[in-house]
């Protein structure tokens with residue numbers, strides 16, 4: 001039996017708008033294929049061992065301060081995990097901390113762990129609403145979610161966006177990009193939860209973690225959920 005290990009980083013602090021749904025989706029999609037997915041919750045003070053997949057959710061600035069501090073202790077380890085092509089998915093606040101830093105409205109910069117060549121600065125407008133993007137990474141080539149952030153994220157160097165915004169604001173509301181990818185590290189502003197309604201992206205992450213395409217599943221309901229949100233503004 002195939003086995004994968006997933007680390008859920010700081011679920012007690014970063015978990016809003018149903019981010020836990022991403023973990024449930026990964027777990028179920030593995031289980032339905034006879035793959036065992038071991039999920040380890042990593043909380044403040046815990047050590048982090050090697051995992052195939054790392055997940056970090058979103059949260060408020062307050063929680064991000066604590067996680068930012070804690071993550072500094074694990075920065076070089078997590079960078080080495082990235083460089084051996086482990087899979088990472090960060091949503092919103094977690095995405096911001098996977099870059100170099102997040103500068104909130106007030107107070108000090110919150111340092112990230114530079115898994116992505118990206119930085120975030122708080123804007124004076126809050127982006128709230130549905131998002132549809134077009135991506136070259138998966139088929140169907142649309143991804144859908146719900147964003148709620150004031151941070152504006154800018155990508156640099158070899159870090160590429162996940163896709164182009166069709167509906168919503170994405171990274172910064174200016175350059176039409178959404179999300180980020182470098183090696184197998186992915187960040188996105190799409191909550192919602194993200195993976196239940198983008199099953200093709202969940203399988204893409206599993207493919208990267210397994211090193212081979214997982215067998216197809218009967219996804220009628222998941223695909224309907226996806227289709228119901230494509231192009232939907234409100």
Ligand code: GLN
Pocket residue numbers: 016057058059060061064091092093094148149150151152
């Ligand atoms: N504090 C961040 C922002 O508003 C993250 C918000 C979130 O994770 N939903 O930009």
